[in-house]
Amino acid sequence: xxxxxxxxxxxxxxxxxxxxxxxxxxxxxxxxxxxxxxxxxxxxxxxxxxxxxxxxxxxxxxxxxxxxxxxxxxxxxxxxxxxxxxxxxxxxxxxxxxxxxxxxxxxxxxxxxxxxxxxxxxxxxxxxxxxxxxxxxxxxxxxxxxxxxxxxxxxxxxxxxxxxxxxxxxxxxxxxxxxxxxxxxxxxxxxxxxxxxxxxxxxxxxxxxxxxxxxxxxxxxxxxxxxxxxxxxxxxxxxxxxxxxxxxxxxxxxxxxxxxxxxxxxxxxxxxxxxxxxxxxxxxxxxxxxxxxxxxxxxxxxxxxxxxxxxxxxxxxxxxxxxxxxxxxxxxxxxxxxxxxxxxxxxxxxxxxxxxxxxxxxxxxxxxxxxxxxxxxxxxxxxxxxxxxxxxx
Numbered sequence: 001x002x003x004x005x006x007x008x009x010x011x012x013x014x015x016x017x018x019x020x021x022x023x024x025x026x027x028x029x030x031x032x033x034x035x036x037x038x039x040x041x042x043x044x045x046x047x048x049x050x051x052x053x054x055x056x057x058x059x060x061x062x063x064x065x066x067x068x069x070x071x072x073x074x075x076x077x078x079x080x081x082x083x084x085x086x087x088x089x090x091x092x093x094x095x096x097x098x099x100x101x102x103x104x105x106x107x108x109x110x111x112x113x114x115x116x117x118x119x120x121x122x123x124x125x126x127x128x129x130x131x132x133x134x135x136x137x138x139x140x141x142x143x144x145x146x147x148x149x150x151x152x153x154x155x156x157x158x159x160x161x162x163x164x165x166x167x168x169x170x171x172x173x174x175x176x177x178x179x180x181x182x183x184x185x186x187x188x189x190x191x192x193x194x195x196x197x198x199x200x201x202x203x204x205x206x207x208x209x210x211x212x213x214x215x216x217x218x219x220x221x222x223x224x225x226x227x228x229x230x231x232x233x234x235x236x237x238x239x240x241x242x243x244x245x246x247x248x249x250x251x252x253x254x255x256x257x258x259x260x261x262x263x264x265x266x267x268x269x270x271x272x273x274x275x276x277x278x279x280x281x282x283x284x285x286x287x288x289x290x291x292x293x294x295x296x297x298x299x300x301x302x303x304x305x306x307x308x309x310x311x312x313x314x315x316x317x318x319x320x321x322x323x324x325x326x327x328x329x330x331x332x333x334x335x336x337x338x339x340x341x342x343x344x345x346x347x348x349x350x351x352x353x354x355x356x357x358x359x360x361x362x363x364x365x366x367x368x369x370x371x372x373x374x375x376x377x378x379x380x381x382x383x384x385x386x387x388x389x390x391x392x393x
Contacts, residue, residue, distance in 0.1 A: 003185060004124045008133055010184055011117045012140030014074065017177040018114035019144025020151070021081065021107070021170050023253050025050060027152040027246055029104060030232050030353065032163045036097040044353025047229050049101040051349045053108025054115070055342035061113045062335030070120045074181045077113025080106055081174030088167040103167070110174065112338065118318055119334050120186060131272070131319045132264030138315060139260035145253025149246040156242070198329045201336060210333070212382045213320035214340045216276050219375040220313030222344035223283055223368045224306055227290070228252060230352040231303060234361040238294050248299045255307030263315045272320050273383040279312025280376040287365045287372075294361065313375075 026047065034043035065073030088103030090096075118134045125133035151169060158165035204210055231252075232245040267275050286305035289298060325333040355364050 004133075007124060007184055007186060008121050008136055010180055011121050011137045013180050014114065014177050015117050015137050015140030016143035016147075017173045017180070018111065018117070019141035019253065019257070020147045021144075021173050022111060023144045023148025023249065024152050024166060024170060025104065025107065026228065027149050027232070027249050028156060028163055028166050029100075030229060031236070031242065032092060032100065033097065033353075034233065034236075035162070036095055036100060041354050041357050043233060043357070044229050044349060046097075046100045046104045047353070048346055048350035050104035050108040050111070051225065051342055051346040053105035054112040055108075055339060055346045057109040057112035058115065058338030058342055059332075059335035061109075062116065062331045062338065065113075065116060066331035070116070070123075070186045071181060071184045073116070074113055074120075074184070075178055077110045078174050078178035078181065080113070081110030081177070082171055084108075084110060085167060085170035085174060088170070089164055092163045092167055093161055107170070112342070115338055116334065119330070122318075122322060123330075124186060128268070130322060131267040131315070134318050135260040135262075135264035135267075135315050137260075138263075138311070139257055141257035141260070142254060145250055145255075145257055148253065149250035153243060153246050196326060196328075198326065198332075201332050204325055204329060204333055205336060207324050208382055208385065209320060210324040210337075212273075212276075212378050213317045213324060214337045216280065216313055216375045216379055217317030217321070217337065218341045218344040219371050220279060220283060220310055220317065221341050222348040223371055224256075224310040224348075225345045226348035226352050226364065226368060227286070227306055228303065229349050230356040230361065230364055231299060233353065233356050234294075234364075235296075235299055237356075237361075240296060244296055245299075248296070248303050251300055252303035252307045255304040256310050257307075259308060259311045260315065263311060264319075267316060267319055271383075272316050273379050273386070275312050276316035276320070276379045277376055277383070279309045279314075279316060280372050280379070282306075282309030282312065284369065284372050284376075285309075287368055290365045291362055 029047045029050065030044045033046045034040060037043060061073065061077065064076065084103050084106030087106055088100060091099035091103050118137045121133040121137040122130045152166050155165040155169055156162060231248060235245040235248065263275065282305050286302045286309060289305060290302035292298060321337050352364065
């Protein structure tokens with residue numbers, strides 16, 4: 001376990017830097033897009049291309065890592081992060097909205113590779129430690145919740161052209177992540193006994209366990225993206241300064257990752273499906289708070305509840321997903337799961353700007369309700385199905 005714990009610590013550090021990049025980008029990109037584009041309905045398009053880049057890259061990233069190994073795969077992702085930050089910085093300096101979209105798209109590829117940090121930790125952990133390994137790596141994102149918004153506030157006007165220094169800073173965080181990745185020593189998985197032939201992907205995807213794991217992760221992540229991406233714009237429409245929205249985003253990201261220190265233990269104690277259902281209920285509570293008013297504290301508490309709900313749903317969904325595949329199926333199954341999750345997330349990021357501009361903050365929140373109810377019902381159904389099966393044995 002010594003090498004495994006060392007690797008988990010290094011992966012948590014990489015997760016911290018990945019989330020510093022992501023949160024810094026989230027904090028400013030909608031506002032940067034709003035300042036560059038004439039049709040304000042498309043202000044969040046650069047945020048959407050960030051998610052879209054991740055969506056298109058998740059399956060290729062997983063298959064690439066199957067070929068070259070986790071360590072080399074993560075280094076490949078870091079190269080995309082370096083390139084994307086340079087493109088985005090040039091885009092802001094030249095006031096090019098299309099180039100900003102291209103830069104965030106490439107940064108999304110870096111994000112796609114980084115999504116496998118948690119699965120790399122699970123690969124090397126014993127069965128009874130997998131949930132904790134996933135949650136401990138995700139806990140590294142807590143640093144991003146603290147550093148990202150603070151960094152954006154310091155760098156947003158550091159140079160004569162607003163936002164340039166913010167995007168330029170992402171280059172150095174990618175570079176540091178690559179340096180940390182170089183110290184990873186992840187052993188190749190060695191199957192016990194004769195491995196079974198991998199099943200077709202459609203057979204795996206039709207399992208109730210996979211459908212609930214992927215569906216709940218995707219909806220939990222999609223609703224989180226829909227509301228989080230629109231928050232800086234919604235708060236600016238209410239007349240609040242950037243520092244207020246940056247503070248709200250900071251609290252949100254802390255709430256996303258701080259529970260990770262205990263989420264794995266909670267899953268071990270009460271089971272994965274109750275944790276997923278609780279997460280979806282917390283996201284529903286977020287909607288209730290958001291609809292109750294538009295004071296700064298309404299936004300703050302809504303985004304904190306949204307972050308807590310995302311954590312339970314995402315860690316729970318990731319843990320449940322492991323139950324759906326064999327070791328020799330993980331590359332394609334994890335890739336499919338990430339494609340589904342980021343596809344829904346891309347849709348949320350793409351539509352959030354249009355909806356908050358055209359229909360308002362309240363409508364955005366109302367749209368989240370049926371999605372969350374559907375996901376919660378599916379998880380509750382699977383829990384009931386498992387209890388009924390256990391009662392017959």
